[in-house]
Amino acid sequence: MTVPDWLNDFLWTYQNLINALGVNGLLALSMYVVLAVGQLSLGQAAFMGLGAYSSALMTVQLHLPFPLVLPLSCVIPVLFALIIGGPTLRLTGVYLAIATIGLGEVLRAVYLNIDLLGGPMGLNGIPESAETWMIYALLATATALLWVVGKSRVGRAMEAMREDETAAQVMGVNLWRYRLGALVASAALAGLAGCLNAHVSDFIGPNEYGFEPAVTILSYALLGGIGTPLAPVLGAWVLTLLPELLRGISDIRLVINGLIIVVAVLFLPAGLFPWRLRRG
Amino acid sequence: MLSQQLVNGVLLGAVYALFALGFTLMFGVLKVINLTYGFYFTAGAYIALALADYGLWLALPLAAVGSGVAAVVVDALLLTRLRRTGAPELASLMVTLGAVLALNAAMTAWLGPDIRRFPPSMIPATAFALGDTRVTAAQILIFVATIVLVGALLSLIRLTRLGLAIRALASRPDAAGLMGINPARTAAIVSFLSGGLAGAGGVLIALSSNAIQPYMGEEMLLRGFVVIIVGGLGDIRGALIAGLLLGMVETLTAGYIASELKDAVGFLILVLVLWTRPLGLFGRAIIRRA
C-alpha cells in the first residue's frame, strides 16, 4: 500500500516540528529528573550543547557510524556533570539555578572561540543520520523507565527529598547520591537530545545552548507539571506547538506565549497535568 | 593607556552597580528573581525619550517615577498571589519570565525594534581630558548618580522607620506582620523603589551608550546576576563593590588578556564565587541562603 500524497506532504511539511516535539520531550525529561529531587539545575541546555558538539565532531571529523555516535554522545555531558557536580550541588534553590546558567554561558564562550567547533559560524553539513522513529523510541523508553523508577522505592526517596530534605535525610536517604544521580541522568538525556537534534538539522551553533534555551526547557516542566514523567513532556509539546499554531498573528505571538506562561504559573501551580504517580 | 583602562573599568563598573541596586533590593527583600526588572529598566529609558524635550532634569525623575509605578502594578498583579500561596522561588522566576517575554514583545510591537538614542541636546557630549585620560559628561553623571543612590538607599534602610520595616520584611516576613508592619504596603514600596531605580538606571545608561531598544534590559540582566550574587543578595554596598569589581575585571581582561574573553569572565567569576562563597564576597546577605 503506498502512502497517499496528502499524507506524504503533511509529514514532510511538519517533519521538523515532529522531530522537535520528540527532542524537546527528551529535554523536558532531562529537566524532570532534577526537579523530581527538588533541584533547580538549569544546565540542560549546556549539556545538550556538549552532546550536540561532541557527536557532530564524532560524525564529521572521526567518521564514526551513527549507532556508535548516539550512545557516545552521552559521554562528555556526563563527564562534565560529574566534574562540576561536586562544588555545584552544594548549592540549592536559586543559587544552583544561577550557577548552572553561568556554566552554560562559560561553555558558550568556549564554543565561540574554538575554531574546531566553528566559532560563531557553528558546524554545518552534519549528515541527517538520525530519524524520527529513533527520537520517539528513545523518548518512549526514557519516559517508561522514569515512570517505573518513580513508582519504586527510589521514586519515593526522590519525592521525600522534594518535599523536605532534612526529613528525608533523617529517614536515611543519601541526598548526595540522589542529587548527583539526577544530574548525571539529566546530562545523559540532554546529551542524547543534542545529538539527535544535530543529526536531523544539519547545523548547530553556539547560540542555541545559552540562557534563553535553558529557560525554555524549564518552562516545559513548569507548564506541564512534574507529577509524572509524562507531564513535562506534554508541557514541552504545548510550548513547542504554540509558536507554530500562532503563526498567523506573528506580531503578538510572543506576547501570547509569555501570557500563557504567566497564566499557567499563577493559576495552575501544579502544572497543566497535575496527576501524580500512584504508588503501590 | 593603563590610566584610561582603569578609568574605563570604574565607569563600566558604575553602570553595572547602578543597574544592580534595584535588582538586589528586590531579590534581597522580597526574595524574588524578578526578571521584569529588565523591563522597568527599558521602560525608564523610553519614558525619558518621550519626555526628552523637557530636558534631562525633568525627564529623569519622571521616568523613574513612571517605572516605579509600573513596577508596583505589575508586581502586584504577578507576585501577590504567589506570595500568598507560598509558592516556590522558581514560580516567581517563571511568572516574571513569562511577563517579561510578553512585555518586551508588546513593546517591540508598539515601538518597533529599531535602536534609538536621546537627542544630543540632552547632555553635552563634552569629554573631559586629564592628561591622556578621557571621560564624558554622561559617564561622570552615572558615577555620581550611583554613589548618591547608594548613599541614599543605605540611609533609607539604616536610618528610617521604612528601612526598618524593609529589613524586617526581608528577614522574618511572618514576624513582620505581627509587629504592626503592613507587609503588603512595604512590599509595594520596595517594588516602587526597585522599579524607580531600574528606570533611572535605564535613562542614565542609555544616555551614555546611545542605545535604546526594547531588549536593552535583557542584556543587562545577566550581568546583573553576576553583580548581585558576588555582592550578596540584598547587600547594597556589596552591589556597588561587586559592580565596580566586575567592570574592572572585564575591562582589564579585554585590555590586557584577550577581548574575546571579556563577556565570559563575568560568568567565570560568578561560578567560582558560587562554588566557594555563595553568600557573596562579603557574606552579608540580608537573607540566609537556602
Next chain:
Amino acid sequence: MKPLITLAVALALMVGTARAETDIAIGAVEILTGPASAYGIAIRQGFELALDDVNKAGVLGGRKLHLFVEDSAGNKDQAINAARLLIGRDKVVALLGPTLSTEIFAVGPVVNARHIPEIGTSTTATGVTDIGPYIFSTALREADVIPVAIAAAAARGAKNIAILYANDDAFSKSGFDVMKAAAEQHGMKVLATEGFATKDTDFAAQLTKIKALKPDAVGVSALVEPVSGVLLQARQLGFGPETIFIGGNGSNSPKLGEIAGTAADGLLVGTPWAAAKPDPKNQAFVAAYREKYGKEPDQFAAQAYETMFLLAQAIDHSGDATPDHIRDALTKVSHDGILGPFTFNASRSPASTSGVVVLVVKGGKFTVQ
C-alpha cells in the same frame, strides 16, 4: 430569469477562481519578529515594492505572483518549519531568504533536497551556494565588497590597521576574516584584532588598547548597532579624523547616521548599492520606497527588490513555472537594475563586482567617494 442569474453567478465564480488558480505561489522566510526583525522587515518591504511592479504585467502571459511570507523569528527551528510550510503546504515553486547566513545553512539543505530553487538576498557568508545546485545568492559576498573599501583606505595612505569585530555572530566573523585577509593583501600590517559581543554597548577597553597602538586605520565588522556604538565611543576616547575607519557590510544602513550622527564621519564602506547612487532607476526606487513606507531604504531592501525582478524573469523564462525549470532559468537570468548589470556566475553567486562603490560618511550621511 432565475437560470440566467444562476449562470451569471456560476460564470463569475469560475472567472474568480480561475484567476486565483493562475497565481504562481512563491515564498519567503524572513525574520519578522524579535531583535533582528529590522532586517527581515526591510527585506519584505523590498519584495512587496517590486511585486507591485512585477504584477502590473505579470509573468507567463499575465499570471500574477503571490508571495507567501513566514516568520522565522531568528530561530533555526522556526526557519526550517517556515520553509517546510511554504513548500509542503503552500506549494511555492521558489523560496526567498532566509535572512541570516546561519539560517540558510539549516534551511538550505532541506530546500535543496526537495529541488526547490532558493535565493538568499542577505546571506553573505562564504559557502552559502555550496549547499547545493538549487541555492542561489544575490547578496554579494563580503569577500567581494570589503576589499574595495580596504583598497580605498590603502590609497589614502594607511599602512597599518587594527580590526574590531563581533565575535559571536557568523556574519561579523566572516566579514572580519575578509577584512584581515584583504588588509594583508594590500600590504597593511594588522596591529591588533579585538572582539566584542554583538549586544555589547561598552567598547572602551578594546578602543583604548587600539588607540595606544596608533593605527592608521581601524576596521569594524559588525551589525550597525554595535558599529555605531563603537564610533561614538571612539570619538569620546579621542580618535580623530586622522584615523581612517572602515566598515563592513553591516555599516551600510541609514541607521548608522541616525545613531552615530557625525561621529560616523569619515567612515569608508564598500557596497554594491547606495541610496546615493545617482542613476534614475535607483532614484526612482528610493523615492517609491520612501513614499510607500515612510523611511529610507537600506541595502537589504534594495537587494530584495532586485531579487524579486530576477525571480520574476526566471519564472517567465521557465515556460511552465515548475521549480526545476525556474532553477535552470535562474542560472541564465540577466537584468540591469539598481544593482547594475546582474547575472549569476557558475556557482550561483553574483557574477560581477564592478558595481561596488566606496561610500564615505559626511555629516552623518553616506556619499559616494
